[in-house]
Amino acid sequence: MSTPTELSDSARRGSHAGQKPPARPRRMSGRVRRLSRRDKVVLGIMVGIPTLVQLAFVWIPTLLSVFLSFTRWNGLSLSDIRAAGVANYSYVFTDNPAFWPAVQHNILWLLFLAVIATPLGLLLAVLLDQQIRGSKIYQSIFFVPVMLSLALVGIIWQLFYQKDNGLLNFLLGTAGTPAAVDWFGNSSINIWAALVAATWRHAGYVMILYLAGLKGVDASLKEAASLDGANATQTFFRIVFPAMAPINIVIVVITIIESLRAFDVVWVINKGTNGLELISALVITYLIGEGQSIGIGSAFAVILLVISLVPITIYLSRTFRKEKF
C-alpha cells in the first residue's frame, strides 16, 4: 500500500526525473495527463449523461418558462407563439384576482411553518434528545406523517375535517348542527386547516433533522456550560443552538422551499381555489385548467422562480463557500 502512494506522490509533483523509473511514464507525469484517452472518454460519458439529463429536463425548461412568460400562446402549435412583452406580468400584478391572495397564502404558509411547525419540531427533538423512557416510540409516532405523501395527508385530514362526519366536528359537538364547520370548504378558514395538516408532516421532518444535529453537538460544550452555572434554557440557546448552525441553515432553506412548493395538499382539497390559492397552484391551473394560457401560467412560474432563487442562493453560497478546486 505504501509503495503506490509514494509513487503517486512523486507523480503528482511531476518529478519523472528518474530515481524511481515509472512503469507508465505517460500517466505518471502530472494530474491532467494521468488520464488515458480511454479514461477521458469514460469520464466524458459519466459526466455527460447526467448533465444532459439535468440540462434538458430541468434547466432548459426553466429558461423556457422565462421565455414563455413574455409570449401569448394557447399551447397548441409552436407557430402560434406571439410576443407579448410584459403584458402577462401586468395582467398578473394588476388584474388577476387570484394572484395577491396567492402571495398572501404563500407568505402565511411560510410564517406558519417558520413560527409554529419548525419550532415545534425543534422542541420535540430537544425533548426527545434527553434520555427519557420511550424516546424511540415517541420518535416513531411523530415520524410517521413524514413518510406519507402530502396528497395522502390531504385526504386523511379531509376525513378528520369533514362537515358532518368528521371527527373534529364531533369533538367540538357541532357535527350535524348548523354550527358545524366545513374546515376545508369554508374559504376563510380552510388555509388554516391546511396549514395544520402541513404542520403535522413538517414538524416530524424538522424533528428528525434536529435529532441528528443534536447528536452531533459536542457533549463537553454542554457540560462546560452547566459547570459555569448555565441552566438548561441558557445552555440550549447560547451553546447548543448556535453550535447547530449548519443544520439551522438547512432547516431554514427547507422551510422556505417547502412553503413555496406547497401544492399537493391544496390541489387535493380543491385544486387551489376558494381560499386556498397558491402561486404553484396557479401555474398548473393555467396549464391544464380551463382557459389555458401558457403565457400567464409561465409568468406565475417565473415569479415563483425568482422568489425561490433567494433561499437557493443563500444555501448554495453557504454550502460551496469553502469549496476549492
Add this chain to the structure above:
Amino acid sequence: MSASTTTRPARPATGRTGRSRPHYGTHLFLTVMAVMWMVPLGWALFTALRPKADTDKYGYFSLGGAFNFDNFATAWTQGGFPRYFMNSLIITIPTIILVLLCSSMMAFAVSRVSWKFNVTLLIMFTAGNLLPPQVLATPLFEMFKLIQLPYWFSDSGSLLNTYLSVIIANTAFQIGFCTFVLSNYMKALSADLTEAALVDGAGIWRQYVSIIMPLCRPAIAALATLELIFIYNDYFWPLLFIQSGDRLPVTTAINNLQGTFLSNYNLLAAGATITVIPTLVVYLVLQRHFVAGLTLGSSKG
C-alpha cells in the same frame, strides 16, 4: 479551575440522577402530542374498519356495530388498487435505478477527479433539485407533447400519457439531490484508495465500479430507501403528464377515489389506509436507512 476540580467527582452522580429523573412534565407533553399526532390516521383506520351500514345506523362517532376488513377488500377491487400499485412499481423501480446510476457517476466525476467545472456542475445539480417543480412544469409539458413517438410505443403519439414521461421528470429532478449527497460521501473517502488503483493500472471505470461504489454501499442504501419513498409519494408529475386513469400510480390515483367512492367515507378511509401500508412496511423494515438518508442530505451545509 479549582471549582471544576472539586465538582468533578460529583459529576457522574448528577448525570445519573439527571437521567433517571422522571421528567413528568416532558412525558405529559409528549404523550398529549403523540396522541394528537395519531388521531388523524387513527380516525381513518377506525372509519375504515366499520361497515357503512353500521356507521349510518350509529353515526361515525360511535362504537356500535361490527369491525372488519370488508371495506379494505371492497376498496381494493372497486378502487382498482392492483392496477395502481403496479403502475407505482413500473414508475418507481426504473427511476431509482436511473437516479442512482446517473448521480453516482456524476458524483464520482466531481469528487474523485479534479476538473475545472466540478463546483459549477455540482452547484447546477444541487440548485436544480431545490427548484419548485411547478417552475419547469409548463415547458416540460409542452416539450413532452411535441416529442413525436411511434404509436406502438405511445398511444398519444407523444411522451404525454406514458410512464416514461414521469420516469424522466422524476429522474431529472432527483439526480441533483443524490449527486450532492453522494459527492460529499465520496469526497470523504481517502484519495489513496484510487491513487493506488491508478498505479495498478485501473482505469476510471474500474475505480468507480470496484473501489468507490462498494464503499458507498451505506449511502446508496440510504438514498435508495429515501428515493423509494419520494417517488412512491410523488403526486405532481403523474398528475401533470398522465391523462388515462388506469396508468396513474397509487399516490395520484387516490384523489380520484373521492369521485369513485362518492360519499362512502368508509371506503375512502380504507383506500387511504391501503396506500399507507407500503410506506409503513418500508418504514418498519428500512427505517434506519430512511432516517440516514434524510440526515445525510443535511449533514453538510
